[in-house]
Amino acid sequence: MNPYETEPAHHGADEDGHRLVGSVADGEDTAVEAALRPKELDEFIGQEKVRAQLDLVLKAARARGATADHVLLSGAPGLGKTTLSMIIAAEMEAPIRITSGPAIQHAGDLAAILSSLQEGEVLFLDEIHRMSRPAEEMLYMAMEDFRVDVIVGKGPGATAIPLELPPFTLVGATTRAGLLPPPLRDRFGFTGHMEFYGPAELERVVHRSARLLDVGIDTEGAAEIAGRSRGTPRIANRLLRRVRDYAQVKADGAVDREIAAAALAVYEVDDRGLDRLDRSVLEALLKLFGGGPVGLSTLSVAVGEERETVEEVAEPFLVREGLLARTPRGRVATPAAWAHLGLTPPRQVPGGPGQGDLFAG
Numbered sequence: 001m002n003p004y005e006t007e008p009a010h011h012g013a014d015e016d017g018h019r020l021v022g023s024v025a026d027g028e029d030t031a032v033e034a035a036l037r038p039k040e041l042d043e044f045i046g047q048e049k050v051r052a053q054l055d056l057v058l059k060a061a062r063a064r065g066a067t068a069d070h071v072l073l074s075g076a077p078g079l080g081k082t083t084l085s086m087i088i089a090a091e092m093e094a095p096i097r098i099t100s101g102p103a104i105q106h107a108g109d110l111a112a113i114l115s116s117l118q119e120g121e122v123l124f125l126d127e128i129h130r131m132s133r134p135a136e137e138m139l140y141m142a143m144e145d146f147r148v149d150v151i152v153g154k155g156p157g158a159t160a161i162p163l164e165l166p167p168f169t170l171v172g173a174t175t176r177a178g179l180l181p182p183p184l185r186d187r188f189g190f191t192g193h194m195e196f197y198g199p200a201e202l203e204r205v206v207h208r209s210a211r212l213l214d215v216g217i218d219t220e221g222a223a224e225i226a227g228r229s230r231g232t233p234r235i236a237n238r239l240l241r242r243v244r245d246y247a248q249v250k251a252d253g254a255v256d257r258e259i260a261a262a263a264l265a266v267y268e269v270d271d272r273g274l275d276r277l278d279r280s281v282l283e284a285l286l287k288l289f290g291g292g293p294v295g296l297s298t299l300s301v302a303v304g305e306e307r308e309t310v311e312e313v314a315e316p317f318l319v320r321e322g323l324l325a326r327t328p329r330g331r332v333a334t335p336a337a338w339a340h341l342g343l344t345p346p347r348q349v350p351g352g353p354g355q356g357d358l359f360a361g
């Protein structure tokens, strides 16, 4: 692990990338996403607040003939941070360079990138919170003074050679703005928080992508996919591609509610966007432990998964959906979880311990 990493390693990230409902990009996403990215701010669906704020920042910079202020975008994977950074560059009619925090291990790596930027260029730094500390410190000066000190030599003979940089716009992306050290956060002129998308917005994403992929889809078919997309355009686009396959093989290629539901049933994505892993966690919690509380380790053994997989891959969405709660005594199912799986909660003995209490800890 990188000694400078400011966040625990993403045990779950690789696994998440292999799920149909994972929000991290997989190989196929990378290949297809370029074609599906909105190219202008007006084309970008949802995120009204961020869009309106960014629109002002960019228009003002353009009117002044200046380079736009540095922009920080925070939000979960797949919500459109890369897409927005490309839109920023397009709106500023500037070229864009794309890199990521983990790719910059040494300050020298960053110096090489910064010193080759053109005037006005947009530098997109994904996962900026995972950059090494020395690179981060170099970035402070570059952002503020458009200057870096390049250290030449080692030990007592080392000298710092100042290097002027052309003005550029840094667009940093992070899953959690709170992970950034305050001096770095403070150097951004504008921070946009990306929210999960609502069903109506996701429907628009599905319709737009279907048009670009030349897939016939009706309103109900799009709604069916949107409702299972976990608030995330990347997942909506991925589900659409799988539904398209199904429609081509099993029907005439057109997508309606029935086709979408049947296709996603094949892939075990239920009407709320839960997949096999999510449901097996919920089922174990409800059927084996009476809804909890049950400790994470016990729950993970029961599901046959690693602790990290349950905690980092399955739970965040279950918590967000209000199906599972993390309490000091262990994991607890909510009434919505019982309802979602069509099960009836056991009757609690007044004052007595819940069945799952036996397993808590």
Ligand SMILES: Nc1ncnc2c1ncn2[C@@H]1O[C@H](COP(=O)(O)OP(=O)(O)OP(=O)(O)O)[C@@H](O)[C@H]1O
Pocket (backbone or CB within 6 Å): 023, 024, 025, 032, 033, 034, 036, 037, 038, 043, 044, 045, 046, 047, 076, 077, 078, 079, 080, 081, 082, 083, 084, 126, 205, 233, 234, 237
């Ligand atoms: N507002 C939107 N309107 C239409 N499509 C969108 C929107 N936001 C994202 N998408 C689509 O979702 C996909 C993923 O978006 P993007 O790569 O920008 O996400 P991201 O937040 O940068 O993810 P990561 O953090 O993993 O890099 C792209 O194909 C993009 O076209």
